[in-house]
Amino acid sequence: MPYSYETDGAAIYAESFATIRAEADLARFDRDEEQVAVRMIHAAGMVGLEKHARFSPGMVAAARDALEAGAPILCDARMVSEGVTRKRLPAANEVICTLHDPQVPDLAARLGTTRSAAALELWRPHLAGSVVAIGNAPTALFHLLEMLEDPECPRPAAIIGCPVGFVGAAESKDALWAAQPAPCLIIEGRLGGSAITVAAINAIASRAE
Amino acid sequence: MPYSYETDGAAIYAESFATIRAEADLARFDRDEEQVAVRMIHAAGMVGLEKHARFSPGMVAAARDALEAGAPILCDARMVSEGVTRKRLPAANEVICTLHDPQVPDLAARLGTTRSAAALELWRPHLAGSVVAIGNAPTALFHLLEMLEDPECPRPAAIIGCPVGFVGAAESKDALWAAQPAPCLIIEGRLGGSAITVAAINAIASRAE
Numbered sequence: 001m002p003y004s005y006e007t008d009g010a011a012i013y014a015e016s017f018a019t020i021r022a023e024a025d026l027a028r029f030d031r032d033e034e035q036v037a038v039r040m041i042h043a044a045g046m047v048g049l050e051k052h053a054r055f056s057p058g059m060v061a062a063a064r065d066a067l068e069a070g071a072p073i074l075c076d077a078r079m080v081s082e083g084v085t086r087k088r089l090p091a092a093n094e095v096i097c098t099l100h101d102p103q104v105p106d107l108a109a110r111l112g113t114t115r116s117a118a119a120l121e122l123w124r125p126h127l128a129g130s131v132v133a134i135g136n137a138p139t140a141l142f143h144l145l146e147m148l149e150d151p152e153c154p155r156p157a158a159i160i161g162c163p164v165g166f167v168g169a170a171e172s173k174d175a176l177w178a179a180q181p182a183p184c185l186i187i188e189g190r191l192g193g194s195a196i197t198v199a200a201i202n203a204i205a206s207r208a209e
Numbered sequence: 210m211p212y213s214y215e216t217d218g219a220a221i222y223a224e225s226f227a228t229i230r231a232e233a234d235l236a237r238f239d240r241d242e243e244q245v246a247v248r249m250i251h252a253a254g255m256v257g258l259e260k261h262a263r264f265s266p267g268m269v270a271a272a273r274d275a276l277e278a279g280a281p282i283l284c285d286a287r288m289v290s291e292g293v294t295r296k297r298l299p300a301a302n303e304v305i306c307t308l309h310d311p312q313v314p315d316l317a318a319r320l321g322t323t324r325s326a327a328a329l330e331l332w333r334p335h336l337a338g339s340v341v342a343i344g345n346a347p348t349a350l351f352h353l354l355e356m357l358e359d360p361e362c363p364r365p366a367a368i369i370g371c372p373v374g375f376v377g378a379a380e381s382k383d384a385l386w387a388a389q390p391a392p393c394l395i396i397e398g399r400l401g402g403s404a405i406t407v408a409a410i411n412a413i414a415s416r417a418e
Binding site: 003005012015019020044045046079083112113115139165167171175192194 | 216221225229355374376380
C-alpha cells in the first residue's frame with residue numbers, strides 16, 4: 001500500500017501551528033505567551049492544554065532576555081536537556097542536567113529526598129540569572145522553592161515549572177505560583193512533562209516557527 | 210513557608226499507580242497490557258489516555274521476550290532513547306537513535322523526506338528482532354511502514370507507534386494498525402510523544418513497579 005503524507009518539515013510545522021491556532025483558545029495570551037502556548041500544545045498533541053497554562057507578567061521576556069545574555073538552562077531530567085534544540089539558542093547557552101552526577105545518590109540519602117530533588121543542590125553555582133526548566137519531578141520543584149526561601153540563594157531569571165503526575169505535581173506548581181520567587185510559567189494540575197517543558201524553552205529561545 | 214510533600218521515590222510511585230488504578234478504566238486490558246497502560250497514563254499525567262491505547266494480541270509478550278533475548282531498542286528521537294531506564298533492561302540491551310548520525314541530512318535530501326524518517330534507513334542492520342519505539346515523528350512511522358512493505362526488509366519483534374501531533378500522527382498510527390507488520394501498540398489520534406513511549410518501554414522491560 002502506498003502511503004501519502006507530508007514529508008517537508010517546514011510545511012508540517014506550518015500546518016500544525018495553523019491547526020492549533022484555529023482550534024485553541026489563545027485570546028487571553030499576549031503575543032509572546034501565545035507563541036509559547038502554541039508550541040506547548042504542539043508538543044502535547046492536545047488542544048485544551050492552554051486552559052492550564054499560567055504565565056506571570058513578563059515571564060517570556062525575562063526568560064528570553066536571560067537566554068540572549070547567555071544564561072544557562074538548568075533541567076531536572078535528561079529528557080528535558082536532550083530535547084532543547086541547540087541551534088535555536090541565541091548564545092550557545094549551556095544546557096545543564098545534574099541528575100546523573102555521581103554525587104547525587106549520596107546527597108539524596110543525606111538530605112532524605114529524591115535524587116531529582118538532591119540534584120538541584122549542584123545547580124547553585126549556575127543558578128544566578130539562569131532559566132530553570134523543571135519538566136519531570138515535583139520533588140525537584142519543591143526543593144527549588146525550599147532553596148529559594150534562603151535569601152542568600154542566587155535567583156534564576158525565570159522558572160518553567162511543569163512537573164507531571166499524580167503525586168505532588170499539582171501541589172508543587174501551585175506552590176510556585178503562590179511564591180513566585182522569579183517570573184514563572186506553569187501548567188496547572190497533573191499535566192506537564194518533558195516534551196511540554198522543552199517546547200516552552202524552544203519557543204522562548206527563538207521566535208522562529 | 211515550609212512545604213510538606215512525599216520525598217520517598219518508591220512511595221511516590223506506589224501512590225501514583227494506586228491513584229491511576231482507582232480512576233482509569235483498565236478493564237479491557239489483560240494483565241500485561243494493564244501494566245503498560247498504567248505507566249503510560251503516569252507519564253502523561255492523564256487518566257483517559259487508556260481510551261486511546263490499542264495493543265495487538267500478544268504485543269507485550271512479544272516485546273518482552275525480544276528484550277529478554279537481547280534485542281536492541283530502536284528510537285526515533287533522543288528524548289526517547291534518553292528516557293529508557295537502563296537498569297530496567299533485562300539484557301543490557303542496546304538503545305539506538307540514529308537521528309544525529311552525520312549521514313542523515315544527505316539521506317533526507319536524497320530520499321526527499323524528513324531527517325526523522327531518513328534516519329530509519331540506518332536501522333536496517335539492527336532491525337531483525339528489535340523493539341521499535343517511535344515517539345515523536347509521524348514521518349518516521351510512515352517510513353518504517355514503507356520499509357516493511359519490502360519482504361526483504363528484516364522484521365522487528367514489536368513496534369511501539371506513538372508519534373504525536375497535528376499532521377500525520379493519527380494517520381500514521383492508523384496505517385500501522387491496519388498493516389500490522391509486527392505486533393504493535395499505538396495511542397490513537399493526536400496524543401503520544403516521547404514520555405508515553407518511554408513509559409511503554411520501561412513497563413515492558415521490567416514488571417517491577
